[in-house]
Amino acid sequence: MGDLSPGFRGKARDLMARLPPGQYPTESFPVLSAGPTPHVPTDRWSFTVTAETGESRTWTWEEMMALPQEETTADIHCVTRWSKFDTRWRGVPLDAFLDGVGTAAGFVLAESFDGYTTNLPLEDVTGGKAWLAHSFDGYALSPDHGGPARLVIPHLYFWKSAKWVKGLVLTPENEPGFWESAGYHDYGDPWREQRHRSD
Ligand SMILES: Nc1nc2c(c(=O)[nH]1)N[C@H]1C(S)=C(S)[C@@H](COP(=O)(O)O)O[C@H]1N2
Numbered sequence: 001m002g003d004l005s006p007g008f009r010g011k012a013r014d015l016m017a018r019l020p021p022g023q024y025p026t027e028s029f030p031v032l033s034a035g036p037t038p039h040v041p042t043d044r045w046s047f048t049v050t051a052e053t054g055e056s057r058t059w060t061w062e063e064m065m066a067l068p069q070e071e072t073t074a075d076i077h078c079v080t081r082w083s084k085f086d087t088r089w090r091g092v093p094l095d096a097f098l099d100g101v102g103t104a105a106g107f108v109l110a111e112s113f114d115g116y117t118t119n120l121p122l123e124d125v126t127g128g129k130a131w132l133a134h135s136f137d138g139y140a141l142s143p144d145h146g147g148p149a150r151l152v153i154p155h156l157y158f159w160k161s162a163k164w165v166k167g168l169v170l171t172p173e174n175e176p177g178f179w180e181s182a183g184y185h186d187y188g189d190p191w192r193e194q195r196h197r198s199d
């Protein structure tokens, strides 16, 4: 039997190895939002990076879309235990917004149009590990999933991937965001099951 379907068995085994502890795979794409979906037309959209000095830089939608774009395919892991393999995004690596910024800060606080915030070490959003994504699976990102644009930071639990993101604030001190203040883990590594503050 193993001889008849070695490819399938091999693929299933490979996928299991990509599943962090305590997670189950899903084909669907659940929507998880703490509040109502904000609707932000692209002509009123902007993305602002603010340094700890107060200096800031803002990109309009057109300016953001004119930056070099990347396609990335990644597995995503929600703290509510679903994981989705091979999600396909298009957007701009966060390096494009952060490279030119003079900063001594070690952390960023992502801020969204719905008031949501989440905190991250600066090194987790630089070096090609994080994107401002505006497309999912070849289509413009739907409002429920964070459109017109959201963060995608696949190596951390998906609550770190702020939907409807409007900017990043560089902070010298680590400032807990919305879920982090409510008892979620500060860092959120799915491979170490960092779900709650006490994990
Ligand atoms: N602005 C904003 N971003 C957010 C959230 C939110 O409520 N508001 N929920 C987070 C949580 S808990 C998860 S699991 C993912 C869910 O993304 P999805 O709805 O596209 O699956 O978005 C994250 N980003």
Ligand SMILES: [Mo]
Residues within 6 Å of the ligand: 032, 078, 079, 080, 158, 159
């Ligand atoms: Mo979540």
